[in-house]
Amino acid sequence: QSALTQPASxxxxxxxSITISCTxxxxxxxxxxSVSWYQQHPGKAPKLMIYDVTNRPxxxxxxFSGSKxxxxxxLTISGLQAEDEADYYCTSYTTTSTRVFGGGTKVTVL
Amino acid sequence: xxxxxxxxxxxxKTSETLSLTCTVSGGSISSSSYYWGWxxxxxxxxxxxxxxxxxxxxxxxxxxxxxxxxxxxxxxxxQFSLKxxxxxxxxxxxxxxxxxxxxxxxxxxYGVDVWGQGTTVTVSS
Numbered sequence: 001q002s003a004l005t006q007p008a009s010x011x012x013x014x015x016x017s018i019t020i021s022c023t024x025x026x027x028x029x030x031x032x033x034s035v036s037w038y039q040q041h042p043g044k045a046p047k048l049m050i051y052d053v054t055n056r057p058x059x060x061x062x063x064f065s066g067s068k069x070x071x072x073x074x075l076t077i078s079g080l081q082a083e084d085e086a087d088y089y090c091t092s093y094t095t096t097s098t099r100v101f102g103g104g105t106k107v108t109v110l
Numbered sequence: 111x112x113x114x115x116x117x118x119x120x121x122x123k124t125s126e127t128l129s130l131t132c133t134v135s136g137g138s139i140s141s142s143s144y145y146w147g148w149x150x151x152x153x154x155x156x157x158x159x160x161x162x163x164x165x166x167x168x169x170x171x172x173x174x175x176x177x178x179x180x181x182x183x184x185x186x187x188x189q190f191s192l193k194x195x196x197x198x199x200x201x202x203x204x205x206x207x208x209x210x211x212x213x214x215x216x217x218x219x220y221g222v223d224v225w226g227q228g229t230t231v232t233v234s235s
Contacts, residue, residue: 001172001173001174003156031217032217032218032219034217034218034219034220036219036220036221036222038157038221038222040157045206045225045226045227045228046157046206046222046225047225048221048222048223051220051221052220087156089156089157091157091159091221093212093217093218093219095217096173097170097214097217098159098170098171098172098173099159099162099210099219100159101149101156101157101158101159102156103156104155104156104157
């Protein structure tokens with residue numbers, strides 16, 4: 001299985017909105033609504049930010065939202081804040097019951 | 111609150127077998143909600159899913175690692191383990207154990223609900 005495709009980096013100014021894409025295939029992203037997103041700060045374990053394409057776990061800011069169209073999922077961060085500067089990874093369930101991660105996107109707050 | 115803790119050698123010689131154990135506390139490894147898995151992250155690189163196991167023994171593995179990976183569970187100790195054979199330098203990474211919420215029988219996957227803190231394993235001759 002190949003890693004999902006994410007942009008290497010995305011940047012934005014405080015208060016702006018940014019969107020990170022995650023492109024897969026009909027065997028993973030396009031197959032089920034089982035796409036999740038993780039935030040990872042340097043030296044820390046990842047944190048689940050979005051599950052089931054659009055849902056936020058308890059405690060995650062509503063500035064984070066997710067969507068999906070065909071084989072591409074997206075994570076949008078609205079009202080960008082300094083604390084949002086981190087690496088973001090998408091992951092998808094696959095038709096063979098495995099999981100596949102995206103390559104990761106570094107978000108920089110200008 | 112569920113917590114995970116990895117343990118094992120920080121240095122493994124090339125061609126040998128990497129062995130890690132994850133201890134589950136604050137809950138039972140026999141929980142019907144969880145798959146217990148391993149995820150790794152080479153220095154400066156992204157996350158890679160290695161594989162997962164259900165408490166009753168059903169396992170799923172990354173096809174690219176499947177021939178070298180063994181994941182097992184010990185319900186009596188509330189632990190699960192990873193063995194990666196014939197290691198090379200490219201297997202150097204931070205290894206995380208993880209609790210995933212999934213239901214393969216209905217093709218459902220929530221994601222990783224709980225992470226260990228990660229343990230660094232270096233492969234060197």
